[in-house]
Amino acid sequence: MRASSTFVYRFLLIFWSLALYYPTVGQKNQGKKTQSTKPFIVVIDPGHGGKDPGRERGSKKMKHEKHLNLAVSKKLGAYLKKHLPNTKVYYTRTKDTYPTYEERVALAAETNADVFLSIHCNSVENTKVRGTELHIHSFDLPASRLLAKLISKEFRTRAGRKSRGIFDAVKRQRNLFVLQHAKVPSVLVECGYMTNPKEEEYLNSDYGQSIIASAIFRALRTYKNSNPPKENRDRVYRVQLMATQKPISPQSKRFDKLPKEVKRLPNKSSKKYKYRYVTGWEYTLKEARQLLTQVQDLGFKDAFLISTKDSE
Numbered sequence: 484m485r486a487s488s489t490f491v492y493r494f495l496l497i498f499w500s501l502a503l504y505y506p507t508v509g510q511k512n513q514g515k516k517t518q519s520t521k522p523f524i525v526v527i528d529p530g531h532g533g534k535d536p537g538r539e540r541g542s543k544k545m546k547h548e549k550h551l552n553l554a555v556s557k558k559l560g561a562y563l564k565k566h567l568p569n570t571k572v573y574y575t576r577t578k579d580t581y582p583t584y585e586e587r588v589a590l591a592a593e594t595n596a597d598v599f600l601s602i603h604c605n606s607v608e609n610t611k612v613r614g615t616e617l618h619i620h621s622f623d624l625p626a627s628r629l630l631a632k633l634i635s636k637e638f639r640t641r642a643g644r645k646s647r648g649i650f651d652a653v654k655r656q657r658n659l660f661v662l663q664h665a666k667v668p669s670v671l672v673e674c675g676y677m678t679n680p681k682e683e684e685y686l687n688s689d690y691g692q693s694i695i696a697s698a699i700f701r702a703l704r705t706y707k708n709s710n711p712p713k714e715n716r717d718r719v720y721r722v723q724l725m726a727t728q729k730p731i732s733p734q735s736k737r738f739d740k741l742p743k744e745v746k747r748l749p750n751k752s753s754k755k756y757k758y759r760y761v762t763g764w765e766y767t768l769k770e771a772r773q774l775l776t777q778v779q780d781l782g783f784k785d786a787f788l789i790s791t792k793d794s795e
């Protein structure tokens with residue numbers, strides 16, 4: 484008796500747990516199915532090209548930056564196509580040509596890309612400097628930040644590279660057009676220093692290029708599978724510094740201390756003060772307010788925030 488009641492009890496338990504379990508599994512699978520129908524779209528942008536060699540090679544045995552960027556990009560694209568299911572890869576160039584910055588970022592918008600990756604190699608006067616760098620527009624862009632972190636980690640760990648960290652516009656003190664204007668999560672990868680002889684050799688080697696490309700590939704795979712956060716780039720906040728009757732140069736000394744680049748724009752709202760000066764290109768109000776406070780502390784007491792949908 485005792486044995487059979489235990490049996491019945493167990494049977495019921497299994498039955499109920501199955502009944503509870505299966506609908507959930509079914510829903511989960513449905514969710515995954517709809518998710519997986521949209522491919523993961525990656526736009527790879529090999530920096531420079533054509534008339535623009537980027538950093539020129541150190542010697543005749545080596546290659547110009549534009550060629551190195553293209554070689555790494557093609558390897559990365561091949562890994563993605565081969566090893567990451569349901570992924571689509573677009574290149575801003577596949578040959579030695581020069582697409583404009585506008586054309587490069589337009590491809591990301593046209594293809595509704597999940598990620599825009601620009602591939603570059605670095606240079607500096609000091610020939611001892613070596614290592615990789617990741618550039619994003621802002622640390623307040625969660626998806627870009629996540630992807631940069633993942634690539635940096637792969638470089639440091641499995642690729643055994645020296646990772647010099649992640650930089651945003653404030654940290655590097657300048658905007659990078661493709662990162663600022665790509666409407667999707669975007670990272671610019673500096674694969675290493677061509678000015679460091681050892682690293683230049685590495686960057687020119689098939690081995691080095693494969694290690695770099697596979698590190699970026701693994702980071703993208705983790706990123707894709709991690710359900711990355713959304714990045715809203717529809718609205719842009721800028722700080723208007725002042726307006727003037729006569730034009731002054733955005734490079735004027737009075738703007739020297741500002742953390743971000745200054746742009747002069749026509750001032751449509753006034754017939755007298757025809758020129759206005761703006762700085763920053765922020766995707767969150769929090770960040771824009773921080774910049775405004777900073778700018779006011781630097782003496783631009785009348786500065787205020789503007790918000791726009793256009794990329795003017």
Ligand SMILES: [Zn+2]
Nearest residue numbers: 530537603604
């Ligand atoms: Zn470059």
